[in-house]
Each structure stands twice: as C-alpha cells, then as structure tokens.
Amino acid sequence: MGEQIDMDVPNCSECGALSHDGLTCRERFHALLAMEGQDPELASRHFLTVACYNLQHPSQFAPEAIDGLRISLKGFLDGTMAIEEIRRRTSAEYDGQKKVLRPAWRQQVILNIWKMTTADVYRPFQPRGTADRVKQWAESILLEIP
Numbered sequence: 001m002g003e004q005i006d007m008d009v010p011n012c013s014e015c016g017a018l019s020h021d022g023l024t025c026r027e028r029f030h031a032l033l034a035m036e037g038q039d040p041e042l043a044s045r046h047f048l049t050v051a052c053y054n055l056q057h058p059s060q061f062a063p064e065a066i067d068g069l070r071i072s073l074k075g076f077l078d079g080t081m082a083i084e085e086i087r088r089r090t091s092a093e094y095d096g097q098k099k100v101l102r103p104a105w106r107q108q109v110i111l112n113i114w115k116m117t118t119a120d121v122y123r124p125f126q127p128r129g130t131a132d133r134v135k136q137w138a139e140s141i142l143l144e145i146p
C-alpha cells in the first residue's frame with residue numbers, strides 16, 4: 001500500500017498497482033470473481049468488487065457512468081442504497097439511451113495512484129479475509145474520491 005511506484009517492478013498504467021505477482025489488474029479482478037463460487041461472503045460483495053475495479057480503471061467508461069458508480073458505491077456502503085435499487089438505477093439510466101462505454105477512440109488511460117489496489121486485495125495464497133479486503137478497498141476508494 002502507499003505510493004506504488006517502483007522502477008524495478010511493472011505497474012498498472014491506470015491504477016498504479018505493482019505487479020509483484022506478474023498479473024494484471026484485470027487478471028486479479030477475474031480471479032476475485034472466480035473466488036466468489038467458494039466464498040459466499042465474497043459473493044455477497046460482488047457489487048463492491050466490480051465497482052472498485054471499474055472506478056480504478058475508468059478509461060473505458062463514460063464519465064457519467066463513473067459518477068453514477070461512485071454514488072452507488074457510497075450509497076451501498078453507508079446503507080442508504082440497497083443492491084436492488086442500484087440495479088434499478090443502473091438499468092433505468094442505461095437502457096440504451098446513454099452509453100456506458102466510451103468509444104475506443106475516446107478512451108484515454110490516465111495514471112492515478114491509489115492507496116489500495118487489486119494487488120492488495122487479491123492474495124491467492126491467503127484467500128481468508130478476501131471479502132474483508134474488498135470492503136476495505138471500497139472504503140479506501142471513497143476516502144480518495146468522496
């Protein structure tokens with residue numbers, strides 16, 4: 001955690017996560033989703049995992065989609081928004097009227113260094129506590145983009 005720049009280790013060009021494990025953030029994200037099958041607590045936090053990953057890798061999304069995601073994450077964490085409401089909001093806002101994804105030619109990766117990233121959350125040899133780490137990840141993101 002903390003400043004995640006090290007000249008000897010490759011890092012994610014979007015969130016700055018160091019790749020000591022040789023994985024990309026996308027690979028860690030998919031591995032976390034795969035772990036949900038064995039971990040009901042982690043599965044119950046599926047929305048947090050997806051929201052955190054997308055908020056830290058926003059280049060492919062329209063800015064309004066990222067704003068909506070941040071608002072939903074905050075509402076989910078402080079208990080003012082149930083997951084059903086988040087799903088309703090998302091489908092109402094994006095039922096073909098607005099574009100969630102940016103067209104490829106408008107995608108621009110901007111490096112933003114975060115305190116906690118996929119590299120801190122995904123620990124394949126320490127699966128216990130993954131659900132707790134996902135929650136900490138979400139809380140740390142909201143502290144950085146309130």
Ligand SMILES: [Zn+2]
Pocket residue numbers: 012013014015016017025056057117118
């Ligand atoms: Zn990343």
